[in-house]
Amino acid sequence: MSILSKGYQARQDRRRYLERTLGTLAALGILYWLGINFAKSPSQFFQASLIGLSNGVLYALIALGYTLVYGIIELINFAHGDLFMLGTVFSANFISVWFGKTHTGIAAFGIFAACLVAVMTFGASINVGIERFAYRRLRRAPKLAPLITAVGMSFILQFVGLHWNGSGQKTWNSILPSGQIKIDNVTIPYTTIISVIITVPLLILMSWIVSRTRQGKAMRATAQDQDAARLMGINVNRTISFTFALGGALAGAAGLIFQQTRGLTSYNLGYQLGLIAFTSAVMGGIGNLQGAVLGALLIGLIQGLNDGLPIGLGQQWSQTVVFSILILLMAFKPTGLLGKTVTEKV
Amino acid sequence: MSITKKTDSKSRRPKAVKQSASQRKWAIGFIVAAVAIWVFYTYIMVHLPDGAQTIVQNWFPPTALNEAMVWVIAALGLNIVVGYAGLLDLGFVAFWAIGGYTAGWFMSSFFRQVNIHILSTSPKVVPGMHISFWGVIFIGGLICAFFGLIIGAPTLRLKSDYLALVTLGFGEIIPQFFVNGSNIGGFNLTNGTQGISPVDNIGVPGRSLSPFDFSWKFFIFVLLTAFMVFMSLRLRTGRLGRAWLAIREDELAASMMGVPLMRTKLSAYAVGAFSGGVGGVAYATHVGGVFADRFNFSISIILLAMVVLGGMGNVWGVMVGALLLAWINSTGLPAFGDLVNNTFHTTINFPSYNFLLFGGALVLMMLFRREGLIPESRLKAILHEDDESAPEIGGAE
Numbered sequence: 186m187s188i189l190s191k192g193y194q195a196r197q198d199r200r201r202y203l204e205r206t207l208g209t210l211a212a213l214g215i216l217y218w219l220g221i222n223f224a225k226s227p228s229q230f231f232q233a234s235l236i237g238l239s240n241g242v243l244y245a246l247i248a249l250g251y252t253l254v255y256g257i258i259e260l261i262n263f264a265h266g267d268l269f270m271l272g273t274v275f276s277a278n279f280i281s282v283w284f285g286k287t288h289t290g291i292a293a294f295g296i297f298a299a300c301l302v303a304v305m306t307f308g309a310s311i312n313v314g315i316e317r318f319a320y321r322r323l324r325r326a327p328k329l330a331p332l333i334t335a336v337g338m339s340f341i342l343q344f345v346g347l348h349w350n351g352s353g354q355k356t357w358n359s360i361l362p363s364g365q366i367k368i369d370n371v372t373i374p375y376t377t378i379i380s381v382i383i384t385v386p387l388l389i390l391m392s393w394i395v396s397r398t399r400q401g402k403a404m405r406a407t408a409q410d411q412d413a414a415r416l417m418g419i420n421v422n423r424t425i426s427f428t429f430a431l432g433g434a435l436a437g438a439a440g441l442i443f444q445q446t447r448g449l450t451s452y453n454l455g456y457q458l459g460l461i462a463f464t465s466a467v468m469g470g471i472g473n474l475q476g477a478v479l480g481a482l483l484i485g486l487i488q489g490l491n492d493g494l495p496i497g498l499g500q501q502w503s504q505t506v507v508f509s510i511l512i513l514l515m516a517f518k519p520t521g522l523l524g525k526t527v528t529e530k531v
Numbered sequence: 532m533s534i535t536k537k538t539d540s541k542s543r544r545p546k547a548v549k550q551s552a553s554q555r556k557w558a559i560g561f562i563v564a565a566v567a568i569w570v571f572y573t574y575i576m577v578h579l580p581d582g583a584q585t586i587v588q589n590w591f592p593p594t595a596l597n598e599a600m601v602w603v604i605a606a607l608g609l610n611i612v613v614g615y616a617g618l619l620d621l622g623f624v625a626f627w628a629i630g631g632y633t634a635g636w637f638m639s640s641f642f643r644q645v646n647i648h649i650l651s652t653s654p655k656v657v658p659g660m661h662i663s664f665w666g667v668i669f670i671g672g673l674i675c676a677f678f679g680l681i682i683g684a685p686t687l688r689l690k691s692d693y694l695a696l697v698t699l700g701f702g703e704i705i706p707q708f709f710v711n712g713s714n715i716g717g718f719n720l721t722n723g724t725q726g727i728s729p730v731d732n733i734g735v736p737g738r739s740l741s742p743f744d745f746s747w748k749f750f751i752f753v754l755l756t757a758f759m760v761f762m763s764l765r766l767r768t769g770r771l772g773r774a775w776l777a778i779r780e781d782e783l784a785a786s787m788m789g790v791p792l793m794r795t796k797l798s799a800y801a802v803g804a805f806s807g808g809v810g811g812v813a814y815a816t817h818v819g820g821v822f823a824d825r826f827n828f829s830i831s832i833i834l835l836a837m838v839v840l841g842g843m844g845n846v847w848g849v850m851v852g853a854l855l856l857a858w859i860n861s862t863g864l865p866a867f868g869d870l871v872n873n874t875f876h877t878t879i880n881f882p883s884y885n886f887l888l889f890g891g892a893l894v895l896m897m898l899f900r901r902e903g904l905i906p907e908s909r910l911k912a913i914l915h916e917d918d919e920s921a922p923e924i925g926g927a928e
């Protein structure tokens with residue numbers, strides 16, 4: 186072994202040692218922070234975690250769209266967050282304008298279910314349309330090209346949202362029941378429970394489609410090697426379209442849930458939430474479905490704790506915390522929590 | 532085994548004579564254009580008939596020209612990162628903001644605790660830090676270059692699309708820091724959403740320029756732009772620039788040829804950030820203050836659209852793209868909207884269409900003319916390399 190590689194080895198070891206030490210210190214710091222907060226006010230701690238987790242469920246739906254698309258064509262679909270935003274605007278119009286529902290009731294649940302189907306179809310068709318119109322032509326182009334196209338698409342979708350929803354924030358009445366369950370000092374609104382009831386089956390369905398069905402197998406094959414998949418008789422274009430449809434449908438569902446639980450829509454909402462969801466996908470290891478869900482729950486939890494705990498940075502630093510996590514992750518563990526190490530082919 | 536013996540770089544340089552001739556040519560053209568515009572606005576415009584004068588005022592106001600040049604400065608900086616080195620930066624607004632706040636800190640009465648005056652235009656009795664514009668330009672540029680290194684050092688090893696995300700996150704964090712920075716451990720660092728204003732006037736020997744002074748500011752911004760163009764062109768032909776192009780075209784091959792990847796990429800980042808900082812300082816003096824909510828994601832995207840539309844890697848293309856989009860953004864679209872609304876008695880909100888315009892420009896350029904309006908010949912060849920070749924292995928690049 187030459188001197189050169191020995192020096193390299195030593196440097197790598199030192200780097201790894203440093204990273205491990207810093208990581209341990211950071212983990213201890215976070216544990217200490219959680220500990221003092223818990224001691225100070227347990228009920229606030231649980232309340233904050235609950236809000237965080239219910240956000241996390243929403244992030245999971247959006248993050249899956251990022252991770253699915255990245256897994257199959259290695260593209261960061263910047264427009265995905267804005268697709269979610271269009272989902273919120275679509276749901277608001279569907280329920281409150283087209284069907285004129287502003288109060289809860291038996292009929293409202295029917296409308297809600299119809300809206301879920303409609304908004305999922307809506308999201309899926311827009312996502313497929315974008316892929317068909319723009320990304321497909323750029324599949325062989327240098328990586329910069331589809332990425333810039335995605336950024337442009339995000340702007341176009343924001344324009345649609347701006348003209349559909351207006352330039353300000355709009356508030357809407359939710360048609361979900363507005364009560365809450367109270368356990369000691371921790372309140373759980375019905376809307377949170379309902380959003381979990383809708384999301385969890387969607388996630389399970391998703392996982393079933395990818396891991397058990399024929400189409401899912403085709404997706405995994407295409408993700409591994411497009412040309413080999415084509416030789417095996419898989420219709421690669423259709424498989425990629427199907428992936429975009431799945432992602433779009435989930436973003437649409439997330440849009441409905443967000444609109445009904447928060448009761449607001451705004452054209453620039455998708456960009457922020459999309460970035461947070463993307464951070465979640467990266468945290469779990471991009472391309473990994475379980476990872477995306479895990480990352481989303483963690484990010485939601487972190488955000489909830491930061492915003493809601495008595496000793497914390499507070500809501501105004503919420504985005505900064507999330508994006509700092511993104512940068513640190515990228516710098517030290519770009520493969521994420523559950524991602525596998527891939528050697529860069531360049 | 533080590534093959535690190537340095538080859539004599541001088542002997543391999545392309546012929547210097549030809550270069551200097553072509554470089555003199557652009558300088559002459561640039562000066563002629565600048566003087567012609569200045570003469571038009573100061574001497575010819577006042578003699579035009581009233582109708583023509585209002586048309587010029589509505590469609591091509593002189594302040595819009597100055598603002599457009601600020602955009603050109605920043606876009607040329609982004610061009611070094613995206614166009615030369617091929618690294619996508621989606622958070623360029625961070626450097627713009629840092630530059631702006633540098634001007635806010637060093638050229639205003641914001642820090643009342645101190646009283647520092649260095650060649651400044653403000654009276655000596657006014658408290659605060661007052662350093663000459665010419666010094667602050669370099670301070671702002673250097674601070675930005677430093678931040679460019681900080682953000683680049685741990686992340687430039689990543690894949691290109693991950694890098695884009697990190698820069699995007701950085702571009703979100705920095706403006707939010709400035710918004711929330713009115714209370715950092717009890718210290719008011721950025722004055723929150725109110726921002727810092729007024730910023731000192733630019734000083735030239737013997738006088739202080741009022742905020743509405745057109746001619747002097749015009750020439751100062753022309754000078755800064757010329758400096759950026761000069762720097763971009765010289766760097767491109769130099770050793771570093773050729774290394775950037777090599778990395779853009781094929782990272783693996785470049786590193787095999789002995790290009791130090793990290794150092795070269797980092798220097799692209801630092802130089803780009805420097806220009807962004809200069810743009811930020813110039814912008815702060817142009818507007819006369821810094822306001823945290825002005826620094827948002829759309830600035831990064833508009834800058835990217837300028838670079839992409841004009842032609843990545845081509846200094847003149849980027850300049851044309853920046854002037855065009857800056858004009859559309861500040862005057863063209865509102866003026867066109869007024870014209871249409873007054874003619875057809877409609878109330879369409881035209882400025883809101885800039886989302887569609889910038890997004891559409893990015894998408895359509897990427898789909899149909901990836902090399903930009905004024906393409907750089909080398910880049911054109913690369914961008915269309917894959918169109919003709921037979922499909923290769925799908926996942927690998």
